[in-house]
Amino acid sequence: MKRLILTLTALLCMCSIFAFGKKDKSSNDNSLAKIKERGTFILGLDDSFPPYGYRDEDNNIVGYDIDLAAEVCKRLGVKLVCQPIDWNAKEMELNTGNIDCIWNGFTINDERLAAMAFTAAYVDNSQIVAVRKDSGYKKLADLKGKKIGLQAGSSAADALDSAPEFKASLKDVVEFKDNLTALMDLEVKGVDGVILDIGVAQSAIKKDGKAFVILDEAVASEQYGVGFRKNDIALRDAVQAELEAMVKDGTMKKIDLKWFNEEKSVIGK
Numbered sequence: 001m002k003r004l005i006l007t008l009t010a011l012l013c014m015c016s017i018f019a020f021g022k023k024d025k026s027s028n029d030n031s032l033a034k035i036k037e038r039g040t041f042i043l044g045l046d047d048s049f050p051p052y053g054y055r056d057e058d059n060n061i062v063g064y065d066i067d068l069a070a071e072v073c074k075r076l077g078v079k080l081v082c083q084p085i086d087w088n089a090k091e092m093e094l095n096t097g098n099i100d101c102i103w104n105g106f107t108i109n110d111e112r113l114a115a116m117a118f119t120a121a122y123v124d125n126s127q128i129v130a131v132r133k134d135s136g137y138k139k140l141a142d143l144k145g146k147k148i149g150l151q152a153g154s155s156a157a158d159a160l161d162s163a164p165e166f167k168a169s170l171k172d173v174v175e176f177k178d179n180l181t182a183l184m185d186l187e188v189k190g191v192d193g194v195i196l197d198i199g200v201a202q203s204a205i206k207k208d209g210k211a212f213v214i215l216d217e218a219v220a221s222e223q224y225g226v227g228f229r230k231n232d233i234a235l236r237d238a239v240q241a242e243l244e245a246m247v248k249d250g251t252m253k254k255i256d257l258k259w260f261n262e263e264k265s266v267i268g269k
Helices: 002-027 031-038 064-076 087-095 110-115 155-161 164-169 179-187 198-206 233-248 251-260
Strands: 040-045 053-055 079-084 116-118 123-132 147-151 172-176 193-197 212-214 220-224 227-229
Touching: 031 040, 031 233, 040 064, 040 087, 053 064, 064 079, 064 233, 064 251, 087 227, 110 116, 116 233, 123 155, 123 179, 123 198, 147 155, 147 179, 155 164, 155 193, 155 220, 172 179, 179 193, 193 198, 198 212, 227 233, 233 251
Parallel strands: 040 079, 147 172, 147 193
Antiparallel strands: 116 227, 123 193, 123 212, 123 220
8 A cells, every 4th residue: 555655646746747847848938928028029031022021112121921010010019120131041040039030931841840830821822933025935844954043042942952854954053142133134134034932023023014924834832931930839829810810800801902912811721
């Protein structure tokens, strides 16, 4: 009997330690409390990525993602701070605490999911190839032996890697700091095509009047999410909850129509 009592006591102690450990681990996630105490939410972005995040004629950072983030911050009671970063060093900027999240047409993939905490996808996207209107190129096979540009550190490189036959057919792949620089090089015939997000290409064609066309075949399909540090679950969940609330009350639809003239969000779909 004494032996049984000692065993039960040991088990109770172990359970108490385990329960305390779980509580302590949860309490260590002060990511949401931290930004509320500070009063600011620092969003890391490439500020040359229209229509998601870019500088307008007055040098203000604007865009679809910026409007979404601003509304989320309003609901959380904090001020949005947009922090331009080198997109090729975005993970380092996040992990060193210089920014609170990466929110700028940020593609969800397996590698990033292993390293970060993501919201659910909020927008569908495709990696496509933009070419000059007068090039005569219609499909991916037409670019055999040609030079292609893309943004360094972007999901365009991952999309190209996912299409090995197409990649092997190319003469050269040139990396640029950002998509706008790549498109400028396309315009002056430095490259024959640029792999990039379809929304950015459409913005260059419709908004900026660039003489580009998009090939009918996409290189890859993908989705955008908001990326946080791996342990910042409380902050991630708070942002997710506000995005879902924006869908329910119609705010998301208004922002979609403002930037795309159609409903864009895939939250809850």
